[in-house]
Amino acid sequence: MTANEAEQDTRARRSAAARGAARTLHRSPLHIPLTERLSALAAAAPEVVGADEATDIYGDGVVATLEEEVARLLGKEAAVFFPTGTMAQQVALRCWAGRTGNATVALHPKAHPELHEGDAFTAVSGLRTVHPTDEPRLPMAGEVREFPEPFGALMLELPLRDAGFVLPDWEELEAVVEAARERDAVVHIDGARLWECTPHFGRPLREIAGLADTVYVSFYKSLEGLSGAALAGPRTLVEEARMWRHRYGGQLFQQFPAAVSALLGLKHVLPRLPAYVAHARVVAEALREGFAAAGLPWSRVHPGRPHTHQFQVWLPYASEVLDEASLGQAEETKTFLFGRWFADGPPGLSATEVTVTEEGLDWTADDVKEAVAEFVRRLPR
Structure with missing residues (x-):
């Protein structure tokens, strides 16, 4: 064998x-x-969609409903659905690179894009990554503040899965965000598993997400959905992200099974x-x-x-x-x-x-x- x-x-x-x-x-x-x-999804669907509601076409209908709910939960102006988190984060950080004029992203070497995405940041989106720390934890404020070269965005994976699903203390998180702001860098949260961070921080989702300029969340990792992700942030950036989603091949004709399963996850699993x-x-x-x-x-x-x-x-x-x-x-x-x-x-x-x-x-x-x-x-x- x-x-x-x-x-x-x-x-x-x-x-x-x-x-x-x-x-x-x-x-x-x-x-x-x-x-x-499939049977369970069909049976539960009436809990989150109308019995006579039409299926979505290119992101309207139930997909738009899901986007509005995510924006509300995270306290952001708008949100956009993506078929994958890999695509969502590439688009988010590409958009920020265009706005900051700096395509360098500071993140942890154990962050998902560095280990599980085939160097997509560099190969597909023209982004460059640097590492403020290689300790098995998120970077500290001093490490961000004293990093020797400029970066346009700081990406924080909450929790940092490959280091053991670890999170900083709330005060540490606030400090590292402030350190990034002092360097005129934007802050993006890789929140694939952000949904379960509230007990550790003792803060609601809106307050946690409020620290960052943009937030990505997943619908299948913790919420038990079929697939899919969302990017939430300022309305102008979200609208730009929609265009890049289309360019990256993420403007799918219909996505209602994933959207329905995500809404059910938000209703039943999140609490x-x-x-x-x-x-x-x-x-x-x-x-x-x-x-x-x-x-x-x-x-x-x-x-x-x-x-x-x-x-x-x-x-x-x-x-x-x-x-x-x-x-x-x-x-x-x-x-x-x-x-x-x-x-x-x-x-x-x-x-x-x-x-x-x-x-x-x-x-x-x-x-x-x-x-x-x-x-x-x-x-x-």
Whole structure:
């Protein structure tokens, strides 16, 4: 079996184990059969659209309704729907480059455009990136203020996913924004997961988004929508972004399934996110205690007190060993504790991401510890 075939086999096993699990911390929409998801979307659609409402054409109708709701939630003048966040952020920062006269974007080296977009900022949009810090956190005000070369925009990913879904303190965030303003730079928030940041900051979405000139949000990462994103900001920039969306090939003929699923996410999932964040902290503490009780030589839950409803777990084993233990536990006990593991750092060290959503609310700390004990039992000692 080739490496590619082995990976496909593992992926198929993981998907089947997730679908068949009786207990899981998070049931991903990716593991719901296609016809079931379509039926659920059709059944719920009347909650957010009129029974006789026409489908959208090139961004009107339900897409326009979604844009207005996002602008309202974020306290911005306007918002525009995009098929992808990759496109939304390229357009936003390209527009700002034209207005500031500086195509350099300051961001973290672990930010999504640097790791997961094939150098699109540079290859497609003619933008250049610089890094005020490479520490596993957002930049500090001093690092932004003292950076040795000019930049037109500061991009802040909230939370910084690949560093562990981490967020700064509110006062730190205010200070770093002020430091950017002192340099005459605009501030753009990569808010793919901004929706779940309110418990950590203790501030409403409008106040968080109000720090930035523009904000991008995703509809499928936390809100469980089908796809899509929005860019919110000043009306003049949003209208310019609409033109660039068309030039980038994002002016789709119809997008009503994605728009309806996004509106349903805003209605049903958004109000639940604070409960997910609170319970993620219970789960994280129970995982830490469970690993200690199981006698593992080393483990890490990061952050120790999660900033959102997602966090990382690190263990000193090869990723394939941890994948097999996770899959074996899910297949044999119907408890899906951990998903995919990734080699990260020195050889023999791996990490996974833990997400706590509706299904995870039923887990007590003791439930988590019991699942950890069963998982660790499957590891070589």
